[in-house]
Amino acid sequence: MAPKPSQPYASVPQNESGSRESEEFELQSINSLDFEIPQESHIEEDVVNEDTQPKSNMRMAFMNMANSILGxxxxxxxxAFKETGVVGGIVVLIxxxxxxxxxxxxxxxxxxLAHTRSYQDTVMYCFGKYGRGLLLFAISSFAYGGCMAFCVIIGDTIPHVLKAFIPHSITHSAALSWLFHRNTITVLFxxxxxxxxxxxxxxxxLAKASGFALVGMLIIVIITVIRGHFVDPSLKAKLTIxxxxxxxxxxxxxxxxxxxxVCHHNTLFIYQSLERATIAKFSKLTHVACLVSMVCCFVMGVSGVLNFGGNTKGNILNNFKSDDNWINIAxxxxxxxxxxxxxxxxxxxRDVLKDIVLAGHSDVGSTGSTAHLELSSxxxxxxxTVLVVTSMSVSLFTCNLGIILELIGSTSASLMAYIIPPMCYLKLKxxxxxxxxxxxxxKRSFxxxxxxPTVGCAIFGFLVMVISSYMSIYNSLHDKSNGHCVAD
Incomplete structure (x- = not known):
């Protein structure tokens, strides 16, 4: 068991009598969305925030967080709604x-509570190097798997757009047709x-790029929802009970x-980028970002599964024909x-790999933290370069987005979101x-x-990880079709 922290809570202002106000972060109840957080509470600036770093306002931080969620x-x-059932999907999403x-x-x-600078340092404080190693694996595999999924989507989207809006004589010419192939476009873009x-x-x-991406996401949801009602009936199938x-x-x-x-791997990066960051301020940011994300997922999920029924693919855009110009805009x-x-x-x-590369640096403290160190140019x-090239290479061989999302969601996302955070909180408390x-x-209150709540959350995450991974692998091995690619 790790030694108890000498200062278990973040520093808080002194009142007029000079005594320190107690600041404890307790769960109010299992149905509560908020902790008891004083409006001006904050993580110690010398521990998590560094005033020398560039800062984001709430709007910029929201763009980064929402874009990280809505990828x-x-x-x-x-x-997902086809897999859970429409009614079950609505309940699960909420x-x-x-x-x-x-x-x-x-x-x-x-x-x-742990006075640490990063997610991995917190886990190191709570569960030692093995816990930290497990988190680093979860973070890197989630983010790296996301990169693979993004490249798959680039290959499934951009080529069809170019072929739709560039003259046929160019896209199918002997000299230039290779430029519009899926793999070529993936590599170039x-x-x-x-x-x-x-x-x-x-x-x-990256906030401006994230803002641009969020506008694009809104356009995608609107076009997909509206256009789904006008597709060829042959692309649809009835839903079972x-x-x-x-x-x-x-x-x-x-x-x-x-x-x-899930965007837990970005959480402290986004928190640290906030101007005058406080836990109360970050809570508001989280509530808004999660609510907006839930609404977008609900609209896209319900409309998509109702439109295409049993034929719904892992990438809903692939349910539409390649020559659908409205969908090509999406x-x-x-x-x-x-x-x-x-x-x-x-x-x-890259931040995870930085921890590995700089782990033996002489300036690294006993906690194993490398948060204050930087990679050389x-x-x-x-x-x-290696990360970009390798993740891009995977997308050149598959267009089955569903299996990628399932496996990453069941393993890495469960560890990062449902198992490790509540277990760390329980250990610290x-x-x-x-x-x-x-x-x-x-004792009863504790x-x-x-x-x-913390143990229940961790058990839920473990069940999702084991059951979903098994079913995803089993179904993938028995699926011999190429039914996840774009419709002709």
Whole structure:
């Protein structure tokens, strides 16, 4: 067991009598969306925030957070609702949004309680190097898997847009037709747009690109919802009773929805980029970002599965024909969205690799923290290049987005969002009390408000991880079709 922290809570202002006000972050109840957070509470500036770093206002931070949430997962929502059932999907989406909102804020609160600079340092403080290693694996695989998914989407969207709006004589000419092939477009757009953006060291500089991506996402949702009513009936199929209510593949649907909502690996990056960051301020940001994301997922998921029924694919845009010009506009916007979201994920994977590369540095403290160290220019360039090239390479061999979203959502997302944050919170709270000396009322309150919610969340995450991973792999091995690609 790790030693108890000498200062278990974030510093707070002194009152007029000079005594320190107690600031404890307790769960009010299992149905509560908020902690008891004083409006001006904040994580110590010398621990998490560094005033020398460039800062984002609330609007910029919202763009980065919402863009990180509303990435590739948005177009997988109709498929998720088919897997869960329409009624089951609505219930699951609401519950997962609440859970994601809670665990996002837990990450910042845990960093305050442990006096650490990053998510991985918090886990290191709580569970040692093995816990930290597990988190690093989850973060890197989630972000890296997201990069693969983004490149798959670029290949599924941009080529059809170009072929629709560029004369046939050019796109099918003997000399130039190769330029409009799926793999060629994937390589060109990723290396010419996403790669330069990925070389940025400062996440706040991506706010404008994130704002552009969010506008594009709104266009995608509107066009897809409206256009779905006018597609050829041959592209549709009736929903079964299970697909209307609660489907047997509910855990796979949970994984896809989780992938769409989880952005825990970016949480402290976004928090640290805030001007005059406080936990109360970050909570408001989280509530708004999660609510907006839930609404977008709901609209896209319900409309998509009702329009295409049993034929709904892992990428809802692939349900439409390649010559549908309205959908090609949506494909174009989504392709550009992926090009600008891709750097956010590269930023995260690179930060994880930084921990590994600089782990043996003489300036690294006993906690293993490398948050104050930076990669050299050569290291930064080399790691970024390798990450971009390798993740892009996977997309050249598949267009099955559904299996990618399911596996990442069931493993990495479950660890990052449902298992590790509540377990860290429970560990930190347990280390800050003396359970043996507590009276019955205090023990009962601790169990109901802290133990049951955190352990319950972790058990849920474990079940999603095991059951969904097994079902996804089993179904993938028995699916011999290429039914996830764009309709002809």
């Amino acid at each position: 590739a997962g948005i177009i997988g929502q109709p498929y 519950l997962l949004t609440w859970l994601i909102d809670w665990t996002l804020r837990l990450i910042v609160i845990n960093a305050s 990723t290396t010419c747009i996403s790669y330069p953006l990925s070389l940025n060291r400062d996440i706040s500089k 299970q697909e209307w209510t609660l489907n047997i593949n509910v855990f796979q649907g949970i994984s896809v929805i989780s992938f769409a909502l 494909r174009f916007c989504f392709g550009l969205n992926m090009l600008t979201t891709f750097p956010l994920e590269i930023f995260v994977v 050569k290291q930064h360039f080399f790691i970024t 347990w280390d800050s009390i003396d359970y043996k000396t507590m009276n019955k009322s205090e 169990i109901l408000q802290t133990v049951l």
